[in-house]
Amino acid sequence: AQSVSQHNHHVILSEAASLELGCNYSYGGTVNLFWYVQYPGQHLQLLLKYFSGDPLVKGIKGFEAEFIKSKFSFNLRKPSVQWSDTAEYFCAVNTGTASKLTFGTGTRLQVTL
Amino acid sequence: DGGITQSPKYLFRKEGQNVTLSCEQNLNHDAMYWYRQDPGQGLRLIYYSQIVNDFQKGDIAEGYSVSREKKESFPLTVTSAQKNPTAFYLCASNFLGQPQHFGDGTRLSIL
Numbered sequence A: 001a002q003s004v005s006q007h008n009h010h011v012i013l014s015e016a017a018s019l020e021l022g023c024n025y026s027y028g029g030t031v032n033l034f035w036y037v038q039y040p041g042q043h044l045q046l047l048l049k050y051f052s053g054d055p056l057v058k059g060i061k062g063f064e065a066e067f068i069k070s071k072f073s074f075n076l077r078k079p080s081v082q083w084s085d086t087a088e089y090f091c092a093v094n095t096g097t098a099s100k101l102t103f104g105t106g107t108r109l110q111v112t113l
Numbered sequence B: 001d002g003g004i005t006q007s008p009k010y011l012f013r014k015e016g017q018n019v020t021l022s023c024e025q026n027l028n029h030d031a032m033y034w035y036r037q038d039p040g041q042g043l044r045l046i047y048y049s050q051i052v053n054d055f056q057k058g059d060i061a062e063g064y065s066v067s068r069e070k071k072e073s074f075p076l077t078v079t080s081a082q083k084n085p086t087a088f089y090l091c092a093s094n095f096l097g098q099p100q101h102f103g104d105g106t107r108l109s110i111l
Helices: none
Strands: A010-014 A019-021 A031-038 A045-050 A056-058 A064-068 A073-078 A087-095 A107-112 B004-007 B010-013 B019-025 B031-038 B042-051 B054-057 B064-066 B076-078 B087-094 B106-110
Touching: A010 A019, A019 A107, A031 A064, A031 A073, A045 A056, A045 A064, A045 A073, A073 A087, A087 B042, B004 B087, B010 B019, B019 B031, B019 B087, B019 B106, B042 B064, B076 B087
Parallel strands: A010 A107, B010 B106
Antiparallel strands: A019 A073, A031 A045, A031 A087, A056 A064, A064 A073, A087 A107, B004 B019, B019 B076, B031 B042, B031 B087, B042 B054, B064 B076, B087 B106
16 A cells, blocks of 8 residues: 655744755555645645656745655755745645545644744 | 535534534536544545445545435545544545545534
8 A cells, every 4th residue: 555754744944944845655656746735724725736747846836846756755845935834734646547645644834934 | 616515614423423524516526535634644535436326445434434426415424433533524526637626624523
């Protein structure tokens, strides 16, 4: 069974600091990769996705992620965080044509002014 | 507006009682999903359905049941057999092969 690991459980950054959140998955075949964000009191929203092609994908609100197949990783990055980025971030994977997602345990990001 | 509607937003269950959480979508999505979210554990899949009148168990199906009689509806019943039902429940839907869209969730608590 596939699994997804997010090693950073709680990250605290000052505004304008750079962000990198780790995501590693265990499946060796074809994968689709996602980052979702859950702002306080809101529903889960898609930040970005990787299906194929350019391994560097850009999402909403200045976020990007890089798929490194050899490292089974899909880390999320943002050069300069804002207070409004305070949220919980989830990495998720599905394999091939399967529709169900496997989620990581999430990373809570707190951005201070 | 198209979207996923979960109701109620908050639900309380007495010991030994079954409760049903509603999920309706008007996105014409084929597939629907139920997840349970607990602090520090992320989202775990309870049940999913790719077509009407068919559904599959997810990773933590014990103590739960679902039905998919209509394309737009996928209700989840939390039965008395679920010993630790207190959690945040999320419903999602998608066209197969596309990202999932999520509802606002139902928070279930035990009285």
